[in-house]
Amino acid sequence: MPFKVGRSRLRDLLREKRMTQVELARRTGRSKSQISDLVNQKNAEAMSLRVAKDISHALDCHIEDLFEWEWYELDTEADEED
Template sequence: MNIKLGRCRLTILLKERKKTARWLAERTGMSEQRISDYSNNRKSMSLVTAKSISLALDCQIDDLYSWE
């Protein structure tokens, strides 16, 4: 099975919840720049980071990215 990481869905998930990158940064202790880097696919999240973000957004880790 060959699974590829697609685009980050953070922007979509935040919009659906009416939350901002600043809110997520404050909830997770990350910088807004790091959240922006993930949202714009400049960086990929580690598993621990993905878990922290998924807990803050009340979603599954798989929801953070599209998968190909």
């Protein structure tokens, strides 16, 4: 079963690490507004791999920790008909 990206966990991770958005922006070289957009899930799915890597490094976590991941079922009947 494949995964789809769920909600951003940035807010939770920042709280756990006791880090502000401003500090995360400084550590990653990103703007405060970009970090804010990602924390507030504006364009979260469009987070590039490079940005995700920078953020996960700054937060000392794995890239997959940045999001909740949701399983979804493939429509196997449609696949069998093809």
